[in-house]
Amino acid sequence: MAATRAPAGDIAALDWRGQPIDCGACPHEHLKASGGCEIGHACMQDAYARRIDRFFRWHRELAGGELGHPYFEVRAIAARYAEVFLLPALIGDPDETVRLQVALRLPQRMLQRLRDDPHREVRIRVAQRLDPEQLPSMAGDEDYGVRQCVARRLPPAMLTLLMADPESLVRQEVARRLDMPLLLSMADDPAAEVRQIVAARLPVGLLGRLARDEDLRVRWEVGQRAGRDLLRTMQDDADSAVRALVAQRLGTSGGEHG
Numbered sequence: 196m197a198a199t200r201a202p203a204g205d206i207a208a209l210d211w212r213g214q215p216i217d218c219g220a221c222p223h224e225h226l227k228a229s230g231g232c233e234i235g236h237a238c239m240q241d242a243y244a245r246r247i248d249r250f251f252r253w254h255r256e257l258a259g260g261e262l263g264h265p266y267f268e269v270r271a272i273a274a275r276y277a278e279v280f281l282l283p284a285l286i287g288d289p290d291e292t293v294r295l296q297v298a299l300r301l302p303q304r305m306l307q308r309l310r311d312d313p314h315r316e317v318r319i320r321v322a323q324r325l326d327p328e329q330l331p332s333m334a335g336d337e338d339y340g341v342r343q344c345v346a347r348r349l350p351p352a353m354l355t356l357l358m359a360d361p362e363s364l365v366r367q368e369v370a371r372r373l374d375m376p377l378l379l380s381m382a383d384d385p386a387a388e389v390r391q392i393v394a395a396r397l398p399v400g401l402l403g404r405l406a407r408d409e410d411l412r413v414r415w416e417v418g419q420r421a422g423r424d425l426l427r428t429m430q431d432d433a434d435s436a437v438r439a440l441v442a443q444r445l446g447t448s449g450g451e452h453g
Contacts, residue, residue: 208235211242211266223257244268251276271296283308291317298324319344331356343368367392379404391416403428411437418444 210216218224221240226232232239237249239261251258251272258276261269267290274285274296283305285297291314298309298320307329309321315338322333322344330345331353339362346357346368355377357369363386370381370392379401381393387410394405394416402417403425411434418429418440429441 205235206243208238208246209242210240211268213242216240223254226254239264239269242266242268244272247272248275267292274300295320303329315340322348339365346372363388370396387413395420415440 208216216234216238217240218227218234223232223239231237231253232250234241236246237253238246239250239257241247247268251261255276258273259278259281261273262277262281262285264270264273267288270285270288271290271293274282274293279300279302282297282301285293286301286305286308288294288297291312294309294312294314294317298306298312298317301309303324303326306321306325309317310325310333312318312321318333318336318338318341322330322336322341325333327348327350330349333341333345334349334353334356336342336345339360342357342360342362342365346354346360346365349356351372351374354369354373357365358373358377358381360366360369366381366384366386366389370378370384370389373381375398378393378396381389382397382404384390384393387408390405390408390410390413394402394408394413397405399420399422402421405413405417406421406425406429408414408417411432414429414432414434414437418426418432418437421429421444423445426441426445430438430445432438432441
């Protein structure tokens, strides 16, 4: 057990109802005599999460017995330390903080039961951990943050599921991972941020498709990678920064990319 104590002026030691902590009402009162708990430092009855966590770090064996505690912080922190086989009982917990902890630890065969959780953060955690082969079932999630996570982890062959996603951030993730020839089809994406990623990844010989893009960020990306012949066609670009880049490359290293 750590010898440090809560500093002076720290958060007052109150229980989750906002009342002074009553050790006599705690089922673990016997630990106090041996230094196994301490008000204001390591206490399961405290409303302060750090003190609850310290208590369960000292007494992991007690976590499983507190998964039904009325205070959500106690249940959530106990879920970090309890035996994994006890966690399925918390899949339907009314508080998303508890379900978040459960989603971080459940085995794969149980994790799928949280794919449709009502809270986006829980579903994001599921998408971060679920076996990639199971992720297509989450590609239609209503929240773009979940779909963005799915796009980062989907097997490449399944990225087509999100190529036309309504959210640019999701399509950007797809563009970062998609292989040719499907990557080329995203050169017409309505979002400049997506097209910029495509310009950074297309084979050099295909960059001409984006050399006259309406967004200067895309043209700048093309200018950094284009071969000498394509660079010559970009010398009259509408943006001075792109023209300067093209001139610099034609005058110095442009010959290396012909």
